[in-house]
Amino acid sequence: MANDLECRALVKSYGAFTAVNGVSLAVPKGSFFSILGPSGCGKTSLMRMIAGFIEPTAGEILIGGRSMRGVPPNRRPANMVFQHLALFPMMNVADNIGYGLRRRGMAKAEIARRVGAVLERIDLADSGPKRIDQLSGGQKQRVAIARCMVLEPTVLLLDEPLGALDLKLREHMKVELKQLQHQFGTTFVYITHDQSEALVMSDQVAVMNAGRFEQVGTPEDLYYRPATPFVAGFVGDSHRWGGRVTAQAGSDLRVATSAGLALRATAVVPLAEGAAASVFVRPEAIEVRVADGRSDPAPASADVNVFAGRLESLLFNGANSRAMIRLERGDLIGAVLPQNLLGTRLGEGAAVEIRFAAAATLAFPAGGDAP
Structure with missing residues (x-):
């Protein structure tokens, strides 16, 4: 053309x-x-x-x-x-x-x-x-x-x-x-x-x-x-962590964040073990579940990140309502909240689990002028 x-x-x-x-x-x-x-x-x-x-x-x-x-x-x-x-x-x-x-x-x-x-x-x-x-x-x-x-x-x-x-x-x-x-x-x-x-x-x-x-x-x-x-930071909303690669197998990474989280992530460009990394995940990629009482939930699979936390605030916006969740390690992370969790099923202060796939958790070399 x-x-x-x-x-x-x-x-x-x-x-x-x-x-x-x-x-x-x-x-x-x-x-x-x-x-x-x-x-x-x-x-x-x-x-x-x-x-x-x-x-x-x-x-x-x-x-x-x-x-x-x-x-x-x-x-x-x-x-x-x-x-x-x-x-x-x-x-x-x-x-x-x-x-x-x-x-x-x-x-x-x-x-x-x-x-x-x-x-x-x-x-x-x-x-x-x-x-x-x-x-x-x-x-x-x-x-x-x-x-x-x-x-x-x-x-x-x-x-x-x-x-x-x-x-x-x-x-x-x-x-x-x-x-x-x-x-x-x-x-x-x-x-x-x-x-x-x-x-x-x-x-x-x-x-x-x-x-x-x-x-x-x-x-x-x-x-x-x-x-x-x-x-990754400018187009759409993302949560960003800084950290270091602790294990690497092809594009599959393990990243330890500065707050102490152990993340499963996917390398966008090659990253060697020990490299500093910036990791991004979008709010809509994060699933929110009401916690079942376990203090340290196990991942559903090796390809999923799972963390415990508490709902700190609800930002109602109709179909795109946002949950702000404080993880046990201290991170505050936003997730798109499905309608079936709004209202009485989930209130501020409730114990929750968040889950997001390693494939949706993108890792880049640290820096790169992320906004």
């Missing part, structure tokens, strides 16, 4: 500071690609280089197979939707959408046809005469996207466009953006610090940290098969 966007060893330096450090990516035609990372990781600098607002210090950008070296922003087959949508309040919806076409000198009849067609596709067919202040937040988002899509770009760049919306509207717009991308068939490149946005909408996600890509893969790859401690 052809790539609509390629970046080859891109570097952007500001004096002694390097914001983007040797980033390469390839975005297939018609896909939704997200760049996910914390504030200051370099993702905005990368996006602005792609858009043409800043020049790379080194490297090359290709859009539609053509080098963008020396091509100004208004000549690139890419358009950008910003967090602050920059819609023109003095223009109605139709005039906002047709603004770029008028700048290109297109005939009025053709502008009207193309604006009408794109209004139909964003489900605002009767809203052309409306003022911008008559629209809801979600409708304004659609108009901002339509203003770009009417220009038929090869790539649409989106710079955290949902950041200014309230939570409920943001959740709705995540689904709507993905549907719009599928409907138009245009390649979307989306930057965000919100992992939920990236996981829900994207075909592929690049996790960025300190100017570099830590991992590029599907949302499932990043969540279930993180390649680095940073990705």
Whole structure:
């Protein structure tokens, strides 16, 4: 499949500071690609280089197979939707959408046809005469996207466009953006610090940290098969232990944590006996059981970690309620609590057991800039 966007060893330096450090990516035609990372990781600098607002210090950008070296922003087959949508309040919806076409000198009849067609596709067919202040937040988002899509770009760049919306509207717009991308068939490149946005909408996600890509893969790859401690800690929730490998057989490890827990874990990269390790497990991988009175429960099998503790607090959130459990060794660990344990069966202070599989307990070399 052809790539609509390629970046080859891109570097952007500001004096002694390097914001983007040797980033390469390839975005297939018609896909939704997200760049996910914390504030200051370099993702905005990368996006602005792609858009043409800043020049790379080194490297090359290709859009539609053509080098963008020396091509100004208004000549690139890419358009950008910003967090602050920059819609023109003095223009109605139709005039906002047709603004770029008028700048290109297109005939009025053709502008009207193309604006009408794109209004139909964003489900605002009767809203052309409306003022911008008559629209809801979600409708304004659609108009901002339509203003770009009417220009038929090869790539649409989106710079955290949902950041200014309230939570409920943001959740709705995540689904709507993905549907719009599928409907138009245009390649979307989306930057965000919100992992939920990236996981829900994207075909592929690049996790960025300190100017570099830590991992590029599907949302499932990043969540279930993180390649680095940073990705394991940044994408989704995880509990993390520091410790040392006490036994190793292939990828099967025994790790003694600093708090004195003996963990069965799976090495993501090879770890030798005696090596310092960082170990991660996700809350939903932890099973909570009401304790049966044993003070030192035995594992159900050699592939399962089992520990005793007490329920310290319940964080009710409907289907995703969380139990905070204090283990006998002192660790406080969170687990997703099944509905059948809510209420009278399990109260604060109750004795519990937690169980989680060694296959879901991922071990990395210590360090690695885990967040």
